[in-house]
Amino acid sequence: MSENTTNNWKDLKEIVLEKEEEKNYSSSKFQELENIVKSFLAKQDTDSTLKSLTLGALNLWSSDVHYDNSEHDVVVRFRIDGVLVDIFQLEKKHYKLFLERLKHSSNLKLNITNVPQDGKYSLDFSESKIDVRVSTLPTPYWENMVCRILDAKKAIIDFEDLWFFWTTKRMLEKAINKKNGLILVTWPTWSWKTTTLYTILSKLNTRDKKIITLEDPIEYQLKWIIQSEVNEKNGYSFEMWLKALLRQDPDIIMMWEIRDAATLEIATQASLTWHLVLSTLHTKSASDTLDRLINMWLKPYILASALDTIVAQRLVRKICPACKVEKEKSPEEVQLIKEMMKEIGMNSIPAENIKLYHGTGCEHCNNSWYKGRLWIYEIISLNNSIRNLIREWANAQEIIAEWRKLDMITMKEDGILKAIRWYTTIQEVLKVI
Ligand SMILES: [Zn+2]
Structure with missing residues (x-):
């Protein structure tokens, strides 16, 4: 050498x-x-x-x-x-x-x-x-x-670094501190699936609670958490693993994904029998998740009681800090900012006066204009009126209309908010939602 x-x-x-x-x-x-x-x-x-x-x-x-x-x-x-x-x-x-x-x-x-x-x-x-x-x-x-x-250093980050605005953060914190309930994290692709779940688990990980996971495969070892890996080769199905896991008297369960109606049934039963259950589902948005769950299983009255929160998320790229400059706003961007501000009741400053930034390319970002990534979110936390709508077989649009009354923000609005704070660009947000 x-x-x-x-x-x-x-x-x-x-x-x-x-x-x-x-x-x-x-x-x-x-x-x-x-x-x-x-x-x-x-x-x-x-x-x-x-x-x-x-x-x-x-x-x-x-x-x-x-x-x-x-x-x-x-x-x-x-x-x-x-x-x-x-x-x-x-x-x-x-x-x-x-x-x-x-x-x-x-x-x-x-x-x-x-x-x-x-x-x-x-x-x-x-x-x-x-x-x-x-x-x-x-x-x-x-x-x-x-x-x-x-x-592992990238998989488990500090809860504060998950890029939640305070309203969404407060909602999720409330959900994960409950004794029971089903919390689903959803996204359309596999990538970065682990970070949010592992970060939530490490926030909940104290010696007075028993946390058991069922993973496929185990990707990172977590201290004090009992991790098991699905092995269906010897005829022991995912469903049987889940049932065995519940007999271990856990407080919190993390199951890798809701695969089918049988898995969903066990997850909801576990939630109704005083367990906090975390899992994932491959869907495009929080509203799609409700549709998918109801169609998968057709027992909305049980789902309405067991489901607590749906967190839909996407990754967007961050503007490269080394070549970040103010940009000219397009009329479309001003319009999108206006719509977002109207929806969330933000009226302290006219949309025209808001500045936007973007990268211009440099050697730090390999001329890509972006460096690093952050999450944008949409969170549905079920309240009594949403639970009643699910029990009555309401469709996803009706549920979303009810959800919008609660001052919640959509993924697009969360992304535009992050763009007007100069973390990312509106163009990048529109590309991923
Ligand atoms: Zn750069």
Whole structure:
């Protein structure tokens, strides 16, 4: 290892482990990583290649590393703030060598190349451990690989850092401090599913309560929480696992997802028998969730008593602080701000006087204008009038109309509020809702 490479390698570790808040996405970092990776590959040192790629991905705040095959080469791409970015290309011969090392580390079968496989590898550093989930997919040109980085430091954050405005925060705090009730966190895609749930669980995690989780798979170890992983291979179904879990006398249950009517029935029964139940559902919005739950199970009278709160959320990118400047407002943006202010009764300042900011591109954000992400939310907390509407088989529109009377804000309004506070842009909000 040359002295130069050793220094870079040391820098990389220091940046990852000690200076997370100062992450830099610049293309010079991509070049630096490419040089390190290729110098290890030239020496057939696949162990160091794997380490440097994992650390490099963490350093660039990526959630996933993609190895995408084509006929002549392999492109290494990182998902940064939800967007795929090409980092560099690998030669086929180097990729083959690395692929075998990665499969070996992840306990995948080396001789199997014609069916998809899933596995996991871990890297240990003095102060932390990074788990990486690996999945392979056969293609005509070797196997494609995607590695998801499971960084516990990113999965559990402070409750105050979940980007709730005080009204939504107060509502959720009230719900999670109840003795019982079903709380559902919903979103349309898988990504970042864990952070909100794990952060809520760690807020609730005190020695006087027993918290049990049922996960598929367990991604992060949580201190004092009893975590179990669904294993349906030996004929023990998800439903049977849930029933066994309830016999362990928990106060709080976190089940990975409401899969079907049977899971929903157990979740509602657990809620009605004095458990706080947290779970997730794949739906587009809080109102869609109500529709889906009623259609899934057709027992609205039970749902009305058991369900407490629905939290729908999306991620939007934050404006890069290094190249943030005030922007000219478009008439559409002024109109959207006006509508939002009218809906939430905000009338202290005319919409025309509100300033908007955006990024202009710089090396800190790799000219993407954005750096980092935040959540936007829509929360429905059931009160008596909403519960009565559900019992009477009201449709989602009628329930939403009732919900709007409670001064609640929609996801779009929450996003526009965050744009007029210069965290993100209206354009970014409209893209995700
Ligand atoms: Zn920038």
